[in-house]
Every structure is written in structure tokens, then in C-alpha cells.
Amino acid sequence: MKIIKPKKLQKGDLVSIISPSSKVSNELIKQFNNGVKFLEDLGLKVKVEKNALGEYFYSSGTVEERLNDIHEAFADKKVKAVIMSIGGETANQLLDGLDFDLIKKNPKIFSGISDGTTLLNPIFSKTGLITYHGPDLIFGFGLPMSSIVKENLIKIWFDGNVRQLTLNPNWKGLDELNKDIVYDGWHCVRKGRANGRLIGGNTTCLVNLDGTKFRPDYKKSILFLESFSSSLEEMDRVFTHFRQTEVFDEISGLILGHFYGSNMEDKENNREIKDIILEVTKDYSFPILEIGEIGHNVENYIMPIGCQATIDAEKKYFSIDEKTVL
Helix, strand or coil: CCCECCCCCCCCCEEEEECCCECCCHHHHHHHHHHHHHHHHCCCEEEECCCCCCCECCECCCHHHHHHHHHHHHHCCCEEEEEECCCCCCHHHHHHHCCHHHHHHCCCEEEECHHHHHHHHHHHHHHCECEEECCCHHHHHCCCCCHHHHHHHHHHHHHCCCEEECCCCCCCECCCCCCCCCCCCCEEEECCEEEEEEEEEEHHHHHHHCCCCCCCCCCCEEEEEEEECCCHHHHHHHHHHHHHCCHHHHCCEEEEEEEECCCCCCCCCCCCHHHHHHHHCCCCCCCEEECCCCCCCECCCCEEECCEEEEECCCCEEEECCCCCC
């Protein structure tokens, strides 16, 4: 498959905001507007697509309306980046009608998180276009951002040269459930070094793609995972699913992100995510690195899906090994 990279952003470029999944609630309008201002402060112009603030039950619009927003954004030659406002539950409704040829012929930055996983990975797999897991408008750009995370954004989208990533010394939880977590940095879960193309995102979304023609190609990839409010029992089940569907047979290495809300109140049954993954993958040897800068309600580094990356778990080393934009 030929890899396609979008052009780098420059001041004055136009970015489009879409909501391909959940509607934007009234409580989140302030963060929505903060996100728009953040992008404008970077020197960008912002276009809010017609249905980005729409409402159709629990989604921002009908399937047709949400597809139209995506297709119009990609077809618009002036638009250089398409950014999701928020995640949700219903992005998979769009996959059957998504015009992958249109996207392939009009490559541009496409970014989101959470349910964005549902679109980011199939778009890369079907078109070869590098996509970007990390910031959305509301929970990425709409909240205060550490300098190192902003620097990562500039390197990924405006420059293209990232190279080695390091832990965020100002890591913090961004909501009530996360605020009291004491961050103790990156962890080597299983020793080893590996390289491969980045694939991944939210565990639930990836599981939902299994058995469909939109399932990512995991072969020789560096898989990165995070979850939202999944219990430890659920994560045990998901990891077992990845083993039984032979995902773990295909990958070269694994990055564990932040598993939001996974701790159990019953202390006797509480355990670490890394202990569960080691138990489930005891017959494998691929390296596993745990970092806290991928996931819900934390500040995210951008993961360029489809780009070559390297991890060395024992050295706590993680790098993006090629240009992320042209």
C-alpha cells in the first residue's frame, strides 16, 4: 500500500470542524469555543461544518448529514485539516457510506480521539492516508494545554519531524476521577525493542471493527491502546479477545496508554492493567511499554496512525521515525 501524507499546516490555513458521532451538549459549548480560539491563536482559520453543532437524538445529525459534512470538508480545496469536535458511540454508522476514494484524492490532516478510532484506522487501511489520533476540539484544544503537548502538536502538524517522545512532566488528570492520580511516569511492562506502523486507539472501537471489512491491518504494527470507563474485568475480556482473534500474533510491539476509570472499588479484586496484559500474553514475547499520554481525560500526544515508530520498553524509548506531514 502506498502511504499518503497530508501537507503540513501553515498560518492562515483553513481547518474544518465536524462531529461524526455524538452531538455537542450545551454544557460543552464553552469548551467548543475555547477549542476554536486555540486554533485561531495558532494562526489558523476555522470553519464549522453545517451539522457540527446539530442534533439527531444522541448524534450530531443523521448518517447522511454527518457524511455530508465529512465529504464537504475533504472536497473543499481550501480546507487543510479536518478535526473532530468530540467522540461518542455512532461513528461506525458512517463507514458503509464513507467515500474513501474522495478522501484518498484529497489528502489532508484528519484528527480525533475516542470514537474517532472508528474512522481513523479504516481510513488509513483503505487509503494509505496517515491519520492522527489525539486531539479533538473539545477535550484536546478546548482545555488548558501543557507546553510539551503543544510542542508535540507543532512538530506533528506544522513541522513533521517528531522523533523521540518523552513523558510529560506536567501530566495531570483533567476531571474529578483523574485529578488525584499520582503520575509515576512510563513503565517497562515487557522488555524488548520493536518497530512498525502505529495502529490503534480505543479498545472498544477496535473490537467493534473486528469481523468487518474495516478491520485494521495489524501485521507488524506497533499497537497502542486506551479505554474509557472499562472495568478491569472488561479489559481482561478485551485483551483475551485480541489474543483469540490473533491480533497479538500479528503485532511487533504494544503501547499501553491511560485506561480511564479501570480501577475497581473492591480493593481485593483490584489489579494493574499491566499485570492483566502480561497474564493474557504470557505466550508472546513482543515488548510492551506503558505511557500516560494517550487516553481519555489526560493530555494526549498525537499518534500518527500509519507512521513508522520504534519502542524500546526497557529504555522507556518511543520515537516517530518518519515525517508526519509533507
